[in-house]
Amino acid sequence: MRWLSFSTDRRFHKTPCYVIDFGASKIAMLSAFLDETGGITPLTYRAMALKGGQTSVLSNLHLSEGTLLNLLQATEESAGKSINSVYVAVPGHFYAGQTMSVEITIDTVVLEKDLHEAKEEAYKALVKQGVHPMHIFNLSYELDDVANIDNPLGLYGETLVAHFYTIYMEDNRYRTLKALTDRCHLKVEAYVASSVASAASTLTEQELELETCLIDIGASKSEIAIFNNGRCVDTHCFPVGGHLITKDLAYGLNVGFQQAERIKNLYSNAVNTRNSEFTKVPITTDDRSNQIQEMKQSFINSIVIARLKEILSILRGGLAKRDILSRPSRLVITGGTAQLNGFKELANLVFGRPLRIGIPENINAEEEHYLSTSMAPVFGVIKYASSPGRYGGDFKTREGGIVKRFKEWLNEVI
Secondary structure (H helix, E strand, O other), rough: EEEEEEOOOOOOOOEEEEEEEEEEEEEEEEEEEEEEOOOOEEEEEEEEEOOHHHOOHHHHHHHHHHHHHHHHHHHHHHHOOOOEEEEEEEOHHHHEEEEEEEEEEOOOEOHHHHHHHHHHHHHHHHHHHOOOEEEEEEEEEEEEEEEEEEOOOOEEEEEEEEEEEEEEEEHHHHHHHHHHHHOOOOOOEEEEHHHHHHHHHOOOOOHHOOOEEEEEOOOOEEEEEEEEOOOOEEEEOOOOOOOOHHHHHHHHHHHHHHHHHHHHOOOOOOOOHHHHHOOOEEEEEEOOOOOOOEEEHHHHHHHHHHHHHHHHHHHHHHHHOOOOOOOOOOEEEOHHHHOOOOHHHHHHHEEEEOOEEEOOEOOOOOOOOOOOOOHHHHHHHHHHHHHHHHHHOOOOOOOOOHHHHHHHHHHHHH
16 A cells, blocks of 8 residues: 655644545545635645556545545544545546536626526536536626627626536536545535646636646646636546556566656656766566666656657647647646656647746745645645635525525426
8 A cells, every 4th residue: 555645744723624636546635724825835745546456536436435534544643633524626537628608688787696697507507417517617798799798797788698618527427426525424615627726726827817728747647727818718638648658668668567657757858868878777677587677768768758749749639629829828737747857848849839837836835745746736726715716616696505596496396
C-alpha cells in the first residue's frame, strides 16, 4: 500500500476545508483554509495509490472505499476531529459539458430575479436530461432583437434569452461517487470539475478574462478548460497522459512500472543535450537476475520524447478543432506530466507558440511538495469553495436555492 503524505505544523483559528481528488491512479485528500487575502494555507495532504491494478475509482468500489477510509482516518488523526463534509474534485472522464439557451418572459425591465429564473430553468433542463449539474456559466444574453449582451440588468424589453455553458455528470457516475462518499459517512458540499479547479488555482485574473486555454496533463487523462471573459466556455477530456510514457519506459528498459516512473521523474529529459549521450543511468532489470545495468540517458530521453510528442500532438489537434491555435489565445499547462525536465521547451515546439507552466498561486507554504503542478486541482477546489459563483457553482437564489425550488416544483408536478 503506497502512501504520499506531508503536513505543515501551523496553528489556525479558522475551519479548514477538506478536498478529495479522485485521480486516475490515486485518491488524494487535502486540508487547507483560505485567508482574508486570498492565500491558501495547506495543513495536510495525503495521496494513496489505487489498489489491485485499478485505473479508476469505478473499477472496484470496494477497494476504493478502503483507500478512501484509510485517507480519511489519517487526516482525522492529524486534525484531531471527525470530518463530516468534503468537496470533491471530479476527473475529466466523469463529466461532460454543453452549451444551452433558456428563454424567459420578463416584466418590462430585467431584474436580478429574472437572471436567477433563467439559471433555474437551465438547472431544471439538465436534471430532466438525467444528469447532475456541477457548473453553470453565464455566457451572454439576448434581449428581444439585441444580442451579445454581457449584463442585461436594468434594460427594458419583453423576452430574455440566456446562453450558458454547463458542466455535468452522468447520473450513474454521480450515483457511484455519492455511494462511495456515503459509505464513508461524508456529506459532499460540491462536486467540482477538475479542469475548472486547476484553472482556478493557476490562472491569473487577466488570463481568466482574456481567452486562455488551461491544459491539465494527468496520469492517464488530459483535460482542457477554455476561459474567456471570466467564464468557462468549453471543456474536454483526452484519454492520454503521463502513464503512457511510464509504460513505454517499462517495456523499453525491461524494468518494473514503479522503477520506470522513478527513472522518468529523476533522469529523463524531453530535450536531448550533449551531456545526455555520455551520461549513464543505473537500471535494475526486471528479471530473476536483478542485474544492474547502465543505460545512456539519451536512449531514455528518446523514449520519453517520442511518446510526449504524440501526447502533445493529440492535444494540439484537439485545440485546433476548437480554433484556439488560430487566435492569439494564451496557453497554460499544468498537471504532473508538466514537471518533466525539458517539458516546456518541447511543448513550445509542438504548439508553435510560447506558453507557461501553471503552478498554484498564493500558496502560503515553503514546502516544495505544495508548489507542484500536480497540486493544481485540489488547491483550485479550495478557491472554488470560497467563491463558488465565480466558477459557475452558485445555484442559490434569494428564494432559497435552485435545488430546493426544483424539488418543490417536482413535487407539484408529481
